[in-house]
Amino acid sequence: MLVIILTILLFYVSLILELFLYDIPSVVATKKILNLELLEINYFSRHIAKYLTMPMPQKLILFVLPIAFVYLLHALPLLYALKLLLTKTPTTYITNLWPIAIALVILGRLVSHLYLLQIQKSKKTSFNHFVVDGIFKYSRNPGLLGLYISFSGFLILQPHTIFIICYLIYLIHMHFKIIMEEDYLSNKYGKKYAIYKQNTKRYL
Numbered sequence: 001m002l003v004i005i006l007t008i009l010l011f012y013v014s015l016i017l018e019l020f021l022y023d024i025p026s027v028v029a030t031k032k033i034l035n036l037e038l039l040e041i042n043y044f045s046r047h048i049a050k051y052l053t054m055p056m057p058q059k060l061i062l063f064v065l066p067i068a069f070v071y072l073l074h075a076l077p078l079l080y081a082l083k084l085l086l087t088k089t090p091t092t093y094i095t096n097l098w099p100i101a102i103a104l105v106i107l108g109r110l111v112s113h114l115y116l117l118q119i120q121k122s123k124k125t126s127f128n129h130f131v132v133d134g135i136f137k138y139s140r141n142p143g144l145l146g147l148y149i150s151f152s153g154f155l156i157l158q159p160h161t162i163f164i165i166c167y168l169i170y171l172i173h174m175h176f177k178i179i180m181e182e183d184y185l186s187n188k189y190g191k192k193y194a195i196y197k198q199n200t201k202r203y204l
């Protein structure tokens with residue numbers, strides 16, 4: 001299945017470009033959570049702040065341990081591609097669904113890159129607020145939405161237990177971070193962000 005292998009390679013190339021070409025902003029990046037001096041802690045509600053101010057061992061379990069599963073999730077498509085190269089035979093359960101899977105992977109990457117381009121465009125003018133233009137009119141978190149779509153495609157290609165567990169942990173971990181980030185934005189921007197939340201869905 002050459003098309004599947006090429007799609008997986010395209011996925012990784014796009015991820016590498018994303019890491020090196022774009023500075024992806026996040027008020028709750030893991031390094032900030034582990035170092036409170038990097039956080040504007042006053043903009044978080046008391047409920048969220050209690051997670052950010054937990055003792056370091058608890059923080060490592062809650063915020064760092066899931067990242068191991070996230071990294072494994074990102075590695076699994078590559079392992080699947082290597083398996084296809086070695087066996088030259090796709091597993092039977094994707095025989096009829098692989099075109100849908102490929103379409104989802106590519107669509108997801110397109111959505112993520114539209115998100116990145118919108119972020120870069122906003123930075124050229126002023127980036128001291130939340131973005132509402134472009135793709136952000138349709139989703140408050142289009143970058144994550146794109147990754148969710150791509151991994152849903154990979155789930156069709158390799159619906160085994162390890163992938164499902166890693167994907168679920170990834171969804172829960174990132175959703176919790178989104179809740180934290182939206183808490184920050186709600187407290188910092190007040191009514192403006194409340195109106196944006198009312199008019200735009202969290203994902204889609």
